[in-house]
Amino acid sequence: MAQLSFNSIGRTYGEFTALSDVNLEIGSGEFICLLGPSGCGKTTLLRILAGLETTTRGAVHLNGEDFSNVPCHQRNIGMVFQSLALFPHLSVGENIAYGLDVRGVDKKARHARAEELTALVGLPGLSDRPVSALSGGQRQRVAIARALAIEPVLFLMDEPFSALDAGLREHLQIEVKKLQRKLGVTTLFVTHDQNEAMSIADRIVILNDGVIEQAGTPTEVYARPQSEFVANFMGTNNVLDVEFVPGADVIWNGISLGRPSGEMATLSGKRKLSVRPEYLQLAPVGTTGTGMLGTVEFVRLLGAQVETELTVAGHRIIDTMISDRPPAFGEGDRAEILIKLDHAWVIPS
């Protein structure tokens, strides 16, 4: 299978730098999510891989061989486009079999393969339908089947589910993940949705301004962000500018957050502390007498969780807790905020 490496890839458009010095190793059969805000270069990276875009520096190696000069049509890479890009003049079966037709596979074998793939993606018996007669989810499946029909060395997807409603999107995420595991094809999936990335990726590559901020498993990037950008981009977070003094309390805006233990106790100086909302606890004023006090600004229910936004000395703090656990706080209430420092993460500077 395919082992892929990006070696200091750069891409500029005149003055604009889309990608600068991207280095990444991808193992065979991995499911990688390229995640980042719009304009971060994630789609450019995918298009470079497909051969639809050129690099201004660096090279991509597939199984140790530089394939920067291999034209797109000879790369054998299956790609699902954001617009899906189905061939409107062909039926479902013809769309799926197109890549095989180009490769000169005879009609009977093409037909058999198309039937196999329609079954694989859950569209049995729809081969003869025109693609215009399909629903959004079905068109997605056709696009996936068409890309997989050529038995690609790499499988690329460019925000394929962005146009679907939430329920269908989750359903297809799970299906794609299962399909990828079954086929073992190395996959790169572009998205701007961190939930989508967390739920399907083996490894998430977070890009910002054409640079890789961090690459790691969903747990790593969520629990141990390597930069402030990642800490803020992956889910809701509180990033606090704190000061460590060995042998003393951690200080944030003149407020004590408690005495650090373990490795954290050896730190000194100004650092950024990432404290996930789920590791904050709200308690009625006077519970411990040592916690910092905040005013509840806004409360919203997110199903299983309730999210509370508070202000402490003019700074915003977000807390989440399981929604059925008392005490509940209303807007305008004062509350004591307890931080579990053991679960806080010091962002490397």
Add this chain to the structure above:
Amino acid sequence: MKRFALAPHLIGLYPLGMMVIFFLGPLAFMIVVSFYLRDPLGFYKVDFTWENYGKFFSSFYYSVSLRSIWTSALASLLTVALAFPAIYVITDMRRKWQLAWVIGLLALMCLSEVVIGFAWVILMSESAGIPRLLGWLGLWEDPRSLSPSRLAMLIGMVSLGFSLVALMFFPQLSQRDRSIEEAAQTLGTPPAQVFFRIVLPIFRPGLAASLVTMFVYYLGVYVMPTMLGRPQDWNMSVIITDKAVEQANMPLGAALAVIMLIFTVLLIGGFALATRKEGAK
């Protein structure tokens, strides 16, 4: 009870009125005249005769009809075959170049047929045009004028319809989803084949419609055949004018025009029917 609303129905009278004044009225008059007798000294004598239609069924009119159809078909095919790839290339250019081309094409459209015709007459003349240039370059030993000729007439017709077809496809082609062509490439289509394997089939209905439109348009051209064609290249439009005006035979001209109109309507109707069947498939 539902009240009958008159106003929405009255609005329909407006296009109907326009149609009657500008098209149906003159048409009815022409149909009536086509049954009259020729009056060599005046316009016509009121009568009812099938004689004018009878004249159509002769080898002369058969060959004129066939020639008209063949010339129009060839010219429309050439026009679409040249203009579609051209505008396809133009829509992939940078914005400012696209604009320059569109302005150029529009400018070409605002020129009168007569001006374009004269330009070609001069370009193809023995003394000043392409033949002289070829002679001077030594590529043509004995340069002769290229017009009037069948080729000159076809060139004139194509230059008339080129910008029309190009501009007809501009919106569709510039707004097309380019990732479809990219998808074809990722699936293994060499870039040079993408146009034939993907773009042409996708635009097939539009291409067919433009072929029919241009065919009908070329059936009625008058200036180019008279300026650039020889009498044996003339199409039905020129013959009709010749009969009606030069030979003062209005009834015969009218009858020929009615026959041509029926043929055109049948053609468009047949095309509409064929495309509807395809759509229902």
